[in-house]
Amino acid sequence: MTKKIGVLALQGAFIEHVTLLKRAIDKHNYDVSVTTVKTASQLAECDSLVIPGGESTTISLIAKRTGLLQPLLDFVHDPSKTVWGTCAGLIFLAEKLSNESKFVDSLDLLKVRVRRNAFGRQAESFIQTCDFSSFIPGCTDFQVFFIRAPIIENVLSNDVEVLFALDDGSIVAVSQQGRILGTSFHPELSDNDIRFHDWFIQKYVLGL
């Protein structure tokens, strides 16, 4: 049966995710479809959910105001679903925030402690070419964007595997039980490079 990926479309960089997921699906003819998610009924049709970057306080607040917070909690805690949070999406998924914000009602899923805006303000945002070949075969040169990005300060459980850390040791990509992916950076802004999204589809959506 066709697998469906939902991209949470309350705020932030959701169109970019949709575009790259669709390109990867078209290229490889995967039996997968993509849709944006704004309502509980749209969410109910999905097998996987991508929570984009943007502003975690805003995403959390809109989810609460629109009644989507509980359906999102139910979805992400369902062991048959897979989830990927980028940047603000990672913050929204995290169990603990070191700089606590009363405006972020987290989905309390990913067993990590995250520090928001860990690299400073917008002006301190940067682009980095990363060697992801330890988890994405052959992917030695992937350009990602860190935009007011969080870092993962601590992993709080053996269930969480560190996928990637920067040279200074800052953890920026983790996977929990092969079901939940969290990245501090934006791979969806990477000049139409579909390799990261392709890997997500293969590994997390199709379970290849």
Ligand SMILES: NC(=O)CC[C@H](N)C(=O)O
């Ligand atoms: N690019 C991003 O998603 C930035 C995240 C933002 N700093 C937050 O706290 O939500």
